[in-house]
Amino acid sequence: MRITVDIDEATLEEVIKLTGEKKKGPAVTKAATEFVRRQLAREFGRRVMEGEFEDYPLTNAEIETVDR
DSSP: OOOOOOOOHHHHHHHHHHHTOSSHHHHHHHHHHHHHHHHHHHHHHHHHHTTSSTTOOOOHHHHHHHHO
8 A cells, every 4th residue: 555654854764774674665664564563562462461361371481582
């Protein structure tokens, strides 16, 4: 899907640098995808810590190791 967004030049340059992409579009896509992945992982971790998945096989220490 194509969209138009306004991103300040300094932020866009940082996104390109951090993602390792050469072009703006793939850099923004990669950054957005990574943001979503991390938010979902954080939410899953919170739910595990709150005991929502009582039969989840990993301990807290194991989860923290995997998250890094």
